[in-house]
Amino acid sequence: MKDVLLQKIENRSIVVGVIGMGYVGLPLAIAFARSGIKVVGFDIDPDKIQKINSGISYFKHIPSKLLKEATNENKLTASTDFADIRYVDAVIMCVPTPLNQFREPDLSYVINTIQSILPYIRSGQVVSLESTTYPGTTEEELLTRIESRGFKVGEDFFLIYSPEREDPGNPNFSTSTIPKVVGGTTKSCLDVGVALYGNIIEKVIPLSSTKAAELTKLLENIYRSVNIGLVNEMKMIADKMEIDIWEVIDAAATKPFGFTPFYPGPGLGGHCIPIDPFYLTWKAKEYGISTKFIELSGEINTxxxxxxxxxxxxxxxxxxxxxxxxxxxxxxxxxxxxxxxxxxxxxxxxxxxxxxxxxxxxxxxxxxxxxxxxxxxxxxxxxxxxxxxxxxxxxxxxxxxxxxxxxxxxxxxxxxxxxxxxxxxxxxxxxxxxx
Incomplete structure (x- = not known):
């Protein structure tokens, strides 16, 4: 199965299905289509599906021209029918992972998605989760369910975790130019995952496990959250001392080593930084660890x-x-x-x-x-x-x-x-x- 799948990836006859046509899924689908690979975008929102098939972008930072080129060349189509999962070779899940009212992980989108497509998963497919989550999710929630169909990971199907790294509105980076982290459940899974993303990403970084890849994404966002919390606290201190924090940051940024500038603001936004750190906070409690830095920065930023x-x-x-x-x-x-x-x-x-x-x-x-x-x-x-x-x-x-x-x-x-x-x-x- 592995050799057949790798051959499809190499000759670009592979068909990719991307579930979730949001800020992550849509640019990813376009990137695959622009590389010459046929893509099917899946979403439960019929309005998004209609716009995609008409070549109309619903995001300001994604030009309709790119979408229309992909659809006109029949490289990208969109569907609300998850039964079509049976016709794709790669399934990439880009669904939300919010927090519930108690700041605990809400994996309902991930679980509902895998449950919806489970009847249509077939032998010889690779399944990739891109949603940010706590270490262990890929194996605990996806692996067990797919194996319940009688498939064996690394032989009948291939399971990977590859966290999204989209930065909407950043003109200096695109889906294809941002290095891509990939972790596989087995060595065969990793080989397939690296080959799959290597078609559209300039640099792919293989990791030893899906857990390592899951934690990598959390570290990236926690790093930002903690440092933004720090600079927001510094802003309040500077204000009381009648010092201009912006002048201070600009001055500190002239140091050519040991300092990375972060900037204060009215709080944190976006799907990643305000939410993702608490996935690790929740998981760490399972191991008896208190995540003081994470919780304190979240308190300051909130x-x-x-x-x-x-x-x-x-x-x-x-x-x-x-x-x-x-x-x-x-x-x-x-x-x-x-x-x-x-x-x-x-x-x-x-x-x-x-x-x-x-x-x-x-x-x-x-x-x-x-x-x-x-x-x-x-x-x-x-x-x-x-x-x-x-x-x-x-x-x-x-x-x-x-x-x-x-x-x-x-x-x-x-x-x-x-x-x-x-x-x-x-x-x-x-x-x-x-x-």
Whole structure:
């Protein structure tokens, strides 16, 4: 089986199925299609499937041109019918792994997906999980279920874990240029996984196990979470000492060794950094280990919106205004600049806290024209145009996400009060509070 599968990979006759056409699955499917490999994208959302088959991208950072090229050449098709899994040679799962209300791993998407496709998995396939999760998930949740069909791993089917490393909106890296970590359940599984991803990725890094690959992804995100928590704490200390933290970071970054700059903000956003560290926190308890660094950084980062709200209150008080009934405009709904992804965005939590304190909330984001449906938040709002007229109606403007496509000079000129959480205004201005 292994030799047959490797031959298909080598001559590009392999058919790849990607489950989950979100921020990870869609660019991955396009990358396979552009390399000349036939791809079937699977998703339970019929609207996404219709758009893919029509060559229409639903992500700002993915041009429709790329999608249309793939579909016009019949290299990429999309389907809601998981029974079609039987026709593909590789199954790549790119489904969400959120936290539940108790900050515990929610593997329902992974488990429901494998259960849905289990009747259609056949001998000779390779199955890859890309969703971020705790060490042991691939073997505990996927291996046991697939082997229940009577297949033997490494002989009848091949199981790997290869964590996604997408960075939406980053022009310096793409799916194909970001090195890819791969861990296999067996040596044969690893060989197949390296060959599969080697078709589209410039550099593939093989690891000794799926557990090592799972922990690698967590370490990457925990590293960022801890360092962002540190710099957010440093920001609060610097503020009390009346020191400009942005000046300090810029100065420290001139050291050519031993320092990597991280930047403060209103909190953490995106699917990875606010969520993934707690997968390890939860798993570590099974081994009697307390993850103090992880939990402390999470606590600091989670409280940052409160810090910003207090800055808004203080600034309004100085202007002889109360927060209640004040008009507050939040610039940037996405969790980071130049993308339309609002998952776990601190901007949304900031808006919620301000609304609860009686403020009239508005937002402006060139990438998010309407407030999207979200599980925990609901605002009946559309993006406000940044004009002189609209700015003069605001009592406070908060720079929460520093998109490039924003007229910051206009905001500076016509705003009564600006609370800048992203270091947009490096000079000192009378109407700007650095938060």
């Amino acid at each position: 409280k940052m919106p409160e810090w910003v709200v207090q800055k808004v209150i203080d600034g309004l008080n100085d202007n002889e205004r109360s927060l209640k009934n004040s008009n507050v405009l939040v610039i940037g709904l996405a969790y980071k600049k130049n993308i339309d992804d609002v998952r776990e965005s601190p901007s949304v939590e900031l808006m919620e806290q301000l609304r609860k304190k009686g403020a009239n909330i508005f937002y402006s984001d060139p990438y998010v024209p309407h407030f999207p449906k979200m599980r925990d938040y609901k605002f009946d709002l559309s993006s406000l145009d940044i004009t002189k007229e609209n700015l003069t109606l605001m009592d406070c403007v908060i720079i929460s996400t520093n998109h490039d496509d924003v007229d910051y000079d206009l905001i500076l000129k016509h705003s009564k009060l600006i609370v800048d959480t992203r270091g947009v205004y490096r000079k000192n201005y009378m109407n700007v509070i650095k938060a």
